[in-house]
Structures are given as structure tokens and as C-alpha cells.
Amino acid sequence: MIHLFLFLPLIAALIVSLIPDRQIKRWTAALAAALTLGIGLGLSLNGGAALERYTWISQLGMTYSVSLEGVSLLLSLVVAFMSLLAVLYAGWKVERSSAMLVLVLMMESTLLGIFMARDLVLFYVFFEAALIPSLLLLSMYGGPNRLTALTRFAIYTIVGSLFLLAAIIGVKVYGGAPTFALEDILKNPIPKNVQTILFLGFLAAFAVKLPLFPLHGWLAQFHEENHSSGVADVMGTLYKVGGYGLFAWALPLFPDAARDLHIPLMWISAFTAIYAAWIAFSQTSWKRLLAFAGLSHMGMVGLGVFSLNATAATGAMYLLAFQGVYMGALFLGVGMLASRAEVNAARPEGYGLGVFQGGVMGSAPILGGLTMTLWLAAIGVPGLAGFVGEFSILFGSYQVAPWISFTAGLATIAAAAYALTAYQKTFWEVSPEDAHLSSDHPEEAHDLGHTSLVSRIVSDLTPLEWTILAPSVGVLVFFGIYSAPALNLIQPAARALMGLFTGGSQ
Amino acid sequence: MLTFPDVSLTALLPIIISLVTACVATLGGLYTSRQNVAYIGLGGLVLTLLSLIALWNNNTTSFKGALLADNYAVAFSVVIVIGALLSLIASLDSARKAQLNFPEFDALLHFGITGCLIIAFAGDLVVLLIGVEVMSLASYVLATFQTSRRAEEAGMKYFLLGSIGSAILIYGIALTFGATGHFDFAGISSAIAQKDFANNTLLVMGSLLMLAGFSFKVGMAPFHQWTPDVYSGSPTLVTLFMSIVVKTAAFAGFVRVFQVALGSSDAWQIPLQILIGLTVIVGNMAAIRQNELKRMLAYSAIAHSGYLALAMLSEPSSGSNALVFYLLSYTLMNAGAFAVIGAIQKDDRGATLEDLRGLFYRRPMYAVAMGLFLASLAGLPPLGGFIGKYTLFSAAFSNGYVFISVLCIVSSMYALVYYLRPAMMMFMRVEGGEMPLQLESRPSSGVTIAVSAVGVLLLGIVPGVVLGLLEGAGKLLQAMQ
Numbered sequence: 001m002i003h004l005f006l007f008l009p010l011i012a013a014l015i016v017s018l019i020p021d022r023q024i025k026r027w028t029a030a031l032a033a034a035l036t037l038g039i040g041l042g043l044s045l046n047g048g049a050a051l052e053r054y055t056w057i058s059q060l061g062m063t064y065s066v067s068l069e070g071v072s073l074l075l076s077l078v079v080a081f082m083s084l085l086a087v088l089y090a091g092w093k094v095e096r097s098s099a100m101l102v103l104v105l106m107m108e109s110t111l112l113g114i115f116m117a118r119d120l121v122l123f124y125v126f127f128e129a130a131l132i133p134s135l136l137l138l139s140m141y142g143g144p145n146r147l148t149a150l151t152r153f154a155i156y157t158i159v160g161s162l163f164l165l166a167a168i169i170g171v172k173v174y175g176g177a178p179t180f181a182l183e184d185i186l187k188n189p190i191p192k193n194v195q196t197i198l199f200l201g202f203l204a205a206f207a208v209k210l211p212l213f214p215l216h217g218w219l220a221q222f223h224e225e226n227h228s229s230g231v232a233d234v235m236g237t238l239y240k241v242g243g244y245g246l247f248a249w250a251l252p253l254f255p256d257a258a259r260d261l262h263i264p265l266m267w268i269s270a271f272t273a274i275y276a277a278w279i280a281f282s283q284t285s286w287k288r289l290l291a292f293a294g295l296s297h298m299g300m301v302g303l304g305v306f307s308l309n310a311t312a313a314t315g316a317m318y319l320l321a322f323q324g325v326y327m328g329a330l331f332l333g334v335g336m337l338a339s340r341a342e343v344n345a346a347r348p349e350g351y352g353l354g355v356f357q358g359g360v361m362g363s364a365p366i367l368g369g370l371t372m373t374l375w376l377a378a379i380g381v382p383g384l385a386g387f388v389g390e391f392s393i394l395f396g397s398y399q400v401a402p403w404i405s406f407t408a409g410l411a412t413i414a415a416a417a418y419a420l421t422a423y424q425k426t427f428w429e430v431s432p433e434d435a436h437l438s439s440d441h442p443e444e445a446h447d448l449g450h451t452s453l454v455s456r457i458v459s460d461l462t463p464l465e466w467t468i469l470a471p472s473v474g475v476l477v478f479f480g481i482y483s484a485p486a487l488n489l490i491q492p493a494a495r496a497l498m499g500l501f502t503g504g505s506q
Numbered sequence: 507m508l509t510f511p512d513v514s515l516t517a518l519l520p521i522i523i524s525l526v527t528a529c530v531a532t533l534g535g536l537y538t539s540r541q542n543v544a545y546i547g548l549g550g551l552v553l554t555l556l557s558l559i560a561l562w563n564n565n566t567t568s569f570k571g572a573l574l575a576d577n578y579a580v581a582f583s584v585v586i587v588i589g590a591l592l593s594l595i596a597s598l599d600s601a602r603k604a605q606l607n608f609p610e611f612d613a614l615l616h617f618g619i620t621g622c623l624i625i626a627f628a629g630d631l632v633v634l635l636i637g638v639e640v641m642s643l644a645s646y647v648l649a650t651f652q653t654s655r656r657a658e659e660a661g662m663k664y665f666l667l668g669s670i671g672s673a674i675l676i677y678g679i680a681l682t683f684g685a686t687g688h689f690d691f692a693g694i695s696s697a698i699a700q701k702d703f704a705n706n707t708l709l710v711m712g713s714l715l716m717l718a719g720f721s722f723k724v725g726m727a728p729f730h731q732w733t734p735d736v737y738s739g740s741p742t743l744v745t746l747f748m749s750i751v752v753k754t755a756a757f758a759g760f761v762r763v764f765q766v767a768l769g770s771s772d773a774w775q776i777p778l779q780i781l782i783g784l785t786v787i788v789g790n791m792a793a794i795r796q797n798e799l800k801r802m803l804a805y806s807a808i809a810h811s812g813y814l815a816l817a818m819l820s821e822p823s824s825g826s827n828a829l830v831f832y833l834l835s836y837t838l839m840n841a842g843a844f845a846v847i848g849a850i851q852k853d854d855r856g857a858t859l860e861d862l863r864g865l866f867y868r869r870p871m872y873a874v875a876m877g878l879f880l881a882s883l884a885g886l887p888p889l890g891g892f893i894g895k896y897t898l899f900s901a902a903f904s905n906g907y908v909f910i911s912v913l914c915i916v917s918s919m920y921a922l923v924y925y926l927r928p929a930m931m932m933f934m935r936v937e938g939g940e941m942p943l944q945l946e947s948r949p950s951s952g953v954t955i956a957v958s959a960v961g962v963l964l965l966g967i968v969p970g971v972v973l974g975l976l977e978g979a980g981k982l983l984q985a986m987q
Binding site: 055056057058059060121124125128129131132135136138139140142146147150151154155158159162163165166169170172173 | 866903904973
């Protein structure tokens with residue numbers, strides 16, 4: 001079952017690519033995505049799936065080991081859930097979406113693989129393989145400057161992952177484990193003298209994918225140039241697996257190195273959080289703003305992981321899981337706004353939708369309301385899922401390094417500032433002359449001579465958009481109020497991991 | 507008294523079949539069309555392949571060890587013949603377009619293949635040299651075969667520089683013989699191990715000259731200058747052949763000489779590391795600046811020579827296993843990539859990066875296949891190129907050559923940029939303006955492309971089959987003590 005969960009989207013992608021008819025294509029894709037989510041939920045009722053291990057390439061000590069437990073289960077469910085939303089939105093809203101459906105499904109499989117792999121090389125294979133659909137989504141559906149964005153994204157990722165590859169070879173050579181299976185590597189600890197250098201190899205890859213300052217240079221352009229529907233951005237957000245990589249691989253493998261380096265890394269993470277929030281404040285394009293908001297959250301995730309404290313690490317994984325939901329839904333929300341933009345509008349400021357739209361709330365209150373809720377989740381308002389994560393991270397890291405925690409805490413204040421300002425400019429305020437959102441009856445509006453916010457009549461949510469936004473908000477509210485199911489998945493792993501660090505407080 | 511020489515025809519069988527095929531192709535051209543000659547050639551290659559499979563695990567020798575039909579030779583020969591088959595299949599439809607549709611083309615191709623097989627089977631330096639010369643002469647002519655200025659220039663350049671390479675190689679062989687008194691690999695190896703040689707300086711000079719000579723042949727910096735011009739100037743079909751078959755054969759000889767004959771000498775490891783370092787840096791850096799796909803792949807071939815040469819720094823058995831595996835993947839991905847270029851090019855100048863733009867929307871299968879080949883060349887999992895790179899790098903790494911293996915890994919970052927750029931451009935929609943590509947259907951090139959694509963995928967997902975075969979056969983190469 002676990003293998004079906006992992007490979008069903010990939011198989012579906014192959015099938016979908018062969019179906020000529022658009023209608024059957026999208027129904028197949030949606031069905032497969034829903035089925036995957038269903039299998040995932042079914043597995044989670046039994047507490048996931050235990051480790052399954054088969055020899056893959058015996059000559060090279062590579063195994064096919066997968067399991068679905070704890071953090072992996074939670075993150076996999078988020079991937080399956082968001083992929084379903086992405087498939088629905090892509091299939092019924094995006095034009096010429098056939099390749100997009102295939103790529104989203106391919107990416108779903110590789111992302112699930114990243115979270116389920118319990119073999120270092122298998123993990124690397126999925127980690128790299130996810131890059132291919134991600135790049136293809138950008139190159140097939142991207143904006144005019146996608147080649148630059150693409151090259152930059154590829155270079156950052158590849159540079160990091162090649163260091164990771166070198167470190168993986170080093171793990172085998174210096175640790176002397178017979179295979180790359182996680183259990184075998186853990187039984188053969190890496191000698192202390194090479195831990196730091198190998199840890200840095202892992203860090204290079206995961207810091208790019210987290211991303212952490214100063215390796216975040218690819219992020220804003222990546223989101224800005226991706227398709228305006230936001231489908232690719234959803235997958236891109238889920239692909240930010242650096243925090244998970246650190247938690248599941250880098251820390252257990254190199255505990256000594258992690259302990260030596262964790263304070264400077266916490267500073268870098270805290271700085272990333274606040275620096276990204278600062279930059280987000282001055283963005284005029286929605287997608288760039290979301291990109292930097294996401295970066296700020298990732299700084300928090302990094303802080304939580306590097307605290308080497310069970311509470312903070314639990315918070316980090318919680319935040320990582322649910323930022324996938326609210327950032328993804330926000331990207332789709334922006335996509336919905338963008339789909340209401342005038343088709344021929346000149347967009348000098350770039351491919352993305354600007355924040356200066358104004359007055360959307362007047363005619364599309366439900367879109368406005370749901371987006372607001374998503375933003376509130378993102379800025380960590382109690383009662384929504386984001387809060388649980390951020391609070392745990394700050395609470396846990398405070399016990400380790402109060403000043404760093406305080407610095408990072410400033411980012412949550414800044415988040416309220418950039419998020420609410422941008423929200424206000426689009427949904428309230430008076431619509432400026434050059435706003436791109438179309439009204440359904442422009443002549444009528446002109447005739448009436450309205451210039452106030454009511455003049456731009458933006459259509460409200462379609463049923464499809466309801467099915468996208470409402471479940472996301474529902475999930476966020478549910479786990480904001482009742483976080484135990486998710487926390488119970490994370491906590492044992494976090495506690496066990498942090499037991500390795502005697503310096504940890506719990 | 508006259509004794510009958512030690513001739514084992516079984517060990518010679520693949521070479522004989524290939525030679526007979528070449529002769530038949532030469533004469534057959536007088537009686538029948540090129541197409542028929544090509545089919546006869548395909549039959550010959552299949553027979554060669556079967557005879558190789560029969561020789562697997564037999565470890566016979568012939569001519570008192572001057573010809574070794576051990577698993578090492580057989581494994582490389584299989585890769586060579588697979589490459590030759592792919593080239594020949596692709597030539598069935600692309601030769602006419604390239605004005606290469608003469609039976610003489612087939613004859614030369616088969617003579618070249620015979621030379622390649624002799625190199626792989628060589629057990630002493632003289633046989634090796636004969637193989638190298640047969641192979642080189644055939645490929646010089648193949649490069650000039652097309653009546654175009656570009657091809658003539660490429661062939662001339664190839665001939666002149668290749669001759670210098672051969673001359674250096676001969677000097678190296680002579681000096682090594684002078685130092686040790688042996689031509690055969692086993693003899694040289696035992697002479698060095700027992701310090702039973704005349705002059706150390708002579709031996710060092712000999713091995714360094716051979717290193718330089720082989721570096722010419724495989725295109726390692728700073729002896730690589732001929733590669734870009736020859737690869738881009740020759741007809742694409744010939745480039746396809748040269749980039750895989752000739753290179754595999756050259757490496758078969760290169761590694762056998764240095765791992766077996768000179769395995770116990772420590773004169774060449776440091777110069778080799780310098781050459782590898784230079785090669786991967788020069789190859790990858792120059793490839794980034796290329797706009798012509800054939801030139802780009804030429805520089806990529808240079809960089810790959812650097813990776814492949816890492817096998818000589820590895821422990822012999824793991825190194826040669828890794829080398830055979832990588833050469834097999836390399837053969838498939840390069841054959842596929844050049845076959846795609848051959849199928850979409852306007853003329854034999856090949857295609858530029860711009861030409862690839864939007865290929866997916868006109869010929870989706872070509873684009874998907876090309877994407878696979880480029881990703882595999884770049885070493886992305888789960889494709890054959892990734893496993894190949896991994897085995898090569900980790901073999902050298904675990905043998906203690908950490909710095910040079912990490913340098914190779916790091917330099918392949920550059921490689922990703924130039925492989926990914928064309929790969930991504932194929933999937934970008936063209937805004938207005940059709941690209942002037944020829945898009946007639948190419949059934950037999952399609953076969954080469956499809957076989958290569960499936961092979962690259964399978965080598966990435968179930969590499970255990972090939973690796974197990976290589977490992978199950980015992981060590982391909984053992985340093986002789």
C-alpha cells in the first residue's frame with residue numbers, strides 16, 4: 001500500500017500523458033490525486049506504515065527503504081492534499097493544462113519519495129528528481145524572464161546537491177556502513193573529525209532548499225516567473241524540503257557537528273526570518289511578496305531545527321507542514337485574483353500581479369475573507385495552524401538562546417505589517433487608475449461615473465475556487481484549534497532526535 | 507625447428523567476424539546498394555556480439571598473451587559493438603541526407619570497429635598500437651568523407667593532430683620497451699614490480715609520453731584541441747560514432763596500460779590527476795559558452811574524458827567495473843543525443859540552442875528523449891548517468907583520491923547549466939516564427955533514439971543487472987603483482 005501511495009501519482013502521470021481527451025485527462029488526474037490522498041489518510045488511521053526494505057543495487061549498497069511514520073506521514077499528507085488542490089485548479093482553470101497535470105503528478109510522487117525515503121541515496125534520487133518537473137513547470141508555463149529564473153534556480157539547487165552527493169560518498173567511505181539505509185548508517189557513526197565537513201556538504205544542499213540567507217537568491221524570481229495560476233508555486237512551496245532534510249538526515253547523522261555549529265546557524269536563520277520580512281514589506285508584486293513571506297517562515301523553520309530543542313523542532317516541523325498549506329493556498333488565491341486581471345493589461349512591473357489593485361472586497365467579499373484567513377494563519381494568529389508552529393519555535397529556541405529567539409520574534413511582527421499592508425492595498429482602498437482587475441461591466445461602471453471602490457465589480461468565487469480555498473482554510477482552522485493529531489506525529493521523533501544532543505534542554 | 511604459433515581462433519573470433527564484415531562491405535559495394543551493405547553490416551555486428559557473449563567468462567588468450575580475451579576485453583567490446591550498432595542503425599536513414607550513402611562508408615566503419623576491438627583485446631603494446639592506428643585511420647577518413655569544406659577541414663585537423671598523438675604514443679611505447687625489455691603488459695608489470703628494469707628515467711619518460719598519447723586519443727586537456735573542431739566539423743553521424751565507439755576503445759587501451767602494465771609504477775598518478783583536473787575544468791567551462799549543440803557536446807565529451815579517467819585512480823577492479831558501466835551509459839546517451847541532433851538538423855552544422863526552442867510542441871518524442879539524454883549526461887537521478895557518475899566518483903574517492911574526485915563533482919555543477927539550458931528551451935513555447943528545422947520522419951534514427959532512451963532509463967532504475975553481471979564475472983581487471 002505504501003508503495004502504491006508513493007508511485008500512484010507517477011503512474012497516473014504516465015497514463016494522463018497518453019490520454020488525448022482533455023475531459024478524461026483531468027478527471028483521471030483528479031481521481032488519482034484524490035485516491036493518493038485517500039490512501040494516505042487510510043494509512044494514517046493505522047498510524048502510517050512501517051519500514052519496508054528491499055535491496056535495490058546490492059553492488060553499491062543502495063536499498064529501497066521507505067516508511068511512512070511521524071513527521072514523514074504528516075508532510076506526505078500535506079503534499080497529497082495540496083497536490084489534489086493543485087490538480088483540481090490546474091485541470092479546471094488553467095488553459096492548455098495537460099502538461100501541467102502530468103508534471104504536478106510527477107512532482108507529487110517525487111516529493112512523497114523525499115519524505116518517505118529511509119535510504120540516503122534513495123532520498124537523494126527523489127530530491128534531485130523533483131527538480132525535473134519543477135524546472136519543466138517553469139519552462140513550459142513560465143513568464144518572459146523564465147530562462148534567467150530557471151538557470152538561477154537550477155544552479156543554486158545543483159550546486160547544493162552536488163555538495164550533498166560528495167558528502168553522501170563521504171558518509172559511506174568514512175562511516176563504513178554496509179548500505180545507505182538509514183538504520184545501517186546510524187549503526188555506524190561517522191568519525192568526529194570528518195563530521196563537520198560532511199555536515200557542511202549536507203547543509204549546502206538543504207540551506208538552498210530551505211532556503212536560508214544568503215542562498216535564497218533563486219526564490220523570488222522563481223515564484224515571480226512561474227505561471228500566474230500559482231499551481232507551480234504550490235508545488236514549489238512543497239519542494240522547500242530543506243528543513244525536513246536537516247531534521248531527518250543531517251542532524252541524526254552528524255550530531256557532533258550540529259552541536260558545534262548550531263548557534264551561528266540559529267543566528268543565520270533568525271536573520272533570514274527578519275531580513276525576508278523586511279524585504280517582503282517593500283514588494284509590489286504579489287508573488288514576490290509571497291516568496292519573501294515564505295522565506296521568512298523558512299527562517300523560522302531553520303531556527304526551530306537548529307535550536308536542537310524538542311519543542312522548537314516540533315514547532316519547526318509543524319510550521320513546515322502547514323506553511324505548505326497556507327502559502328500554497330495563498331499562491332492559488334493570488335492566481336484567482338490574477339485570473340480576474342485584464343488579459344491585455346500592460347504589465348511593466350513584471351509578469352506577476354501587482355498589489356495595488358484596490359477595492360476587491362467590495363465585490364468579492366468571500367475571496368477577500370478567505371484570503372484574509374489564510375494571511376492570518378500565515379502571520380501566526382492564535383486559533384490558526386501557523387500560530388502553533390511559530391509559538392513552539394520561539395518558545396523552544398528561547399530556552400536555548402533568548403536573544404536569537406527575540407530577534408526572530410520581531411519577524412512575526414513584521415509579518416503582520418507586510419501582510420496586512422498588501423492585503424489592504426488589494427482588497428480595500430480605492431482602486432487606482434492602472435489597476436488590472438477587470439470589472440464584469442466596465443461600460444456600466446463608467447456610465448454611472450463611479451470612481452470609488454464599488455466601481456470595479458470583480459466576480460466572486462466560482463464553485464471550483466470554493467473547493468480550493470474552503471478546505472485549505474478548514475484544515476488550518478482545525479489544526480489551529482486541535483493540534484494534537486499533528487503534534488503527536490511529530491513529537492516522538494523530535495524527542496528521540498534531540499535525545500542525541502546532551503546540550504538540549506529536554 | 508618450426509613450431510606452430512599459439513593461435514586460438516576462438517579468442518580471435520569477434521575480431522575476425524568484424525574484419526570479414528569489413529571486407530564484405532568493401533567488396534559488396536561493387537555489387538549491391540549501400541542499404542544492403544548496411545544490412546549485411548548489421549548482421550555482422552550482431553554475430554560479433556554473439557561471439558563476444560560466447561567468450562564471456564572464458565578467459566582465453568591467443569598469440570602467447572598478445573591477445574587477451576578476458577572479461578575486461580569482452581565487456582569493453584560489448585560496449586563498442588552496442589555503440590557501433592546504434593551508429594549503424596541511425597545511419598540507415600541519416601546517411602543519405604548527409605551525403606554519406608556510399609558502401610565505402612560502411613567498409614570504413616567496420617574497419618574502425620575492428621581496430622577498436624583489437625585495442626580492447628590487446629595484451630601487448632604493439633597489438634595495442636596496431637589497433638589504435640587501424641581505428642584512427644578509419645576515423646580520419648570517415649571525418650573527411652562528406653564532400654564539404656567543413657568536413658575536409660575537420661578531417662585534416664583530426665589527421666594531423668591525431669598523427670602527433672600517435673607519434674607520442676609510439677615514443678612512449680619505445681621508451682617503455684627500452685626500460686623494461688617487454689612489450690606485453692604482464693611482462694612490463696612484473697619487471698616494474700621486481701625493479702628489474704634498466705633505467706628509471708626512461709620508464710618515467712615512457713609512461714608520461716604514453717599518458718600524453720592516450721590523452722590525445724581520448725581528448726583530455728591540454729591535448730583536447732582537436733575535439734571541438736572535429737566533432738562539430740564532421741557529419742553528425744560520424745561524430746556520433748566517434749564520440750562513443752572510438753572513445754570507448756581508447757579508454758579500454760588507456761586503462762589497461764596504466765592499471766595493468768604500469769599499475770605498480772607510481773610515476774603517472776600525479777600527472778594524471780593534473781590532467782583530469784584541467785580536463786574537467788576546461789571542458790565544462792568552455793561548454794557553457796557554446797551555442798552550437800555539436801560543439802557543446804564536444805566539450806561535454808572532453809569533460810567526460812576527465813570523469814572517465816578517474817577509473818585509473820581507483821582500485822583496479824572497482825574502477826574498471828565503474829568505467830564499463832559509465833561507458834555503457836555514455837554510449838547510450840551520446841548516441842541518443844547525436845541521433846536527435848541528426849534527425850532535426852538542417853545540415854551537418856548541427857543545431858543551435860535557438861533551434862531547439864519549442865521542439866516539444868513540434869516533435870514531442872524527440873524533445874522528451876533529448877531531455878532524458880541531457881539530464882543523464884548531467885548526472886541527474888534516476889538515470890544511467892547518475893549511477894555511472896556515482897560509481898566512478900565513489901571508486902576514486904574511496905581509493906584515497908578525495909581532492910580530485912570532489913573537484914570532478916564540483917566541476918560538474920557547470921555541466922548542469924549547459925545541459926539544462928537546451929533541455930529547458932525545448933519545452934518553451936515559440937512566440938511566432940517557425941524554426942527552419944527539417945522535420946521529415948526518421949524511422950531508423952528513431953530506433954536508435956528509442957533504444958538509447960529506454961537503456962538510459964533502465965540503467966538508472968535497475969543498474970543492478972549490469973553491475974551484477976560485471977561483478978559476478980569476478981574482477982575485470984586485477985593489478986598483476
